[in-house]
Amino acid sequence: MARSRWWLGACALAGVSLLIAMFVLMTADQAPDDRTGPPGRGPLTVVSIGDSTISGEGTGDYTAATDGKDGNWCHRSPNALVNDIELRGVTEHVNLACSGAASKHIRLGDKKQWTEPSQAQQLEQLVKDHRVAAVVVGIGANDDPQFSRLISQCFTAWFSDEAAPCNENIRSDWQSRVEAMIPKVAEALNDIHTVLREAGYRDEDYELVLQSYASPIGPDMPESLRNLDGCPFRKPDLRWVRDTGAVDLAAGLRRAAAKADARFLDMSRAARGHEACSGGDDTSSEWFTRFTVRWSDLEHADRASHAIQESFHPNARGHRQFAGCLSEFLATTDNAAACLEGDDGDLHPAASVTAEHGR
Incomplete structure (x- = not known):
């Protein structure tokens, strides 16, 4: 009887030991570390990268270091959209965007824009002292x-009564230009992935969002403002920029985003x-600057060539609207969306539209 009890006890102990070992192994496989976000130390941060549409150009309020000092015309502004993005846990907002930048100025390499690497x-x-949660x-x-x-060409065409609308020349190779852009943007996005990967980030540690361009001008404006008092453009060109130019760019950029995950x-x-x-005598509803001369x-002499640089860029109201839509989009798991005006007059992310729907 005693021997039978000893045998049962030994079997029970062996079974418990086996269960403990299996639990330890399963836990190790499921949770190799306790990380729940970006690695490293420092504040959780959202970063903006790109050109004038995101640097803050057009707000009329630029940091001293980027308003021509020592040849730096990046025109970064405290009113730039990155500073109004709301993302859970984020306490810092860093603007690396620079007016006039192209994809080559984003990529890893030695290309500089306005004196900056x-x-x-x-x-x-x-990333050495910030934990990056999102890059826009x-x-x-x-x-x-x-x-x-x-x-600018369409702006110039307004001065000549004899010249054809500028979009007639643009259309001849417009689509091929958009096609040529796609791999360059994808490569720039991949270099951002590379930087974060080499810093120890996993894909799930951060969000990478590519945004397209809102049309700064459109045909729905009073005739009295189609001049140097506001928006000196021909009506066919205004329509082309809004209904074709911005829409085709978005279609190409969507493909670039897909290529770069x-x-x-x-x-x-x-x-x-x-x-x-578009607001006529009341500019309070407008999200873009009119023709502006500083x-x-x-x-x-060293500043004169930049005197109209901020014309037809998002103003502070525009940046706040774009930031609100971005904030809502970042809070979702959607891979793509379109910023559209809601019944409340503000932008919200909606099901993404195709180029055809935008026309």
Whole structure:
């Protein structure tokens, strides 16, 4: 009897030991570390990378270091959208975007923009003492599409009664320009992935979002403002920029985001009804600057060429609206969405629209 009890006790002890060993092994497989977010030390941070659409150009309030000092014209602003993005746990907002930047100025390498090293290199330094939760990117227009330059061409065409609308020349190779942009933007996004991966980040540790461009101008404005008092453009060109240019750019950028495994936020229709000059005598509903001259810059030879740089860029109201939509989008698990105006007059992320729907 005693021997039988001893045998039963030994079997029970062996069974318990086996269960404990299995539990330890399963726990080790399921939780290799206790990390629940970005690695490293420092504040949880959201970062903006890109060109003038995201740097803060157009708000008229720029940090001294980026308002021409020593040749730096990045025009970063405390009113830039990154500073209004709300994301759970984030306590710091860092703006690395620079007015005039193209994809090559984002990538790892030695390309500089307005005296600054590439934005990917700046991100490398930032992750040493910041925990990056999200990177929001606005880039591509200054690559092959040269969208800002095309708007300037349409601006110039207004002065000539004999010249054809500028969009007639643009259309001949517009789509091929957009196609050429796609791999360049994808490569820039991949370099951002590379920086974070080499810093020990896993894909699930952060969000990477590429946003497209909202049209700064449109055909729905009083005729009295289609001049140097506001928006000197021909009506066919205003329609092309809003209904074709911004929409085609968004379609190309969405493909670039997919190539680089980034999320995508379509801004192509975000500013409809809020473009520059759309408010007539009341500018309070507009999210973009009208034709703007910084007259004090004309008094200095080294600043004169930048006197109209902020024209037709998002103003502070626009940046706040875009930031609100971005904040809501980041809080979802959606891979893509479009910023559209809701019944409350504010932008919200909705089911992503295709280029055809945007026209």
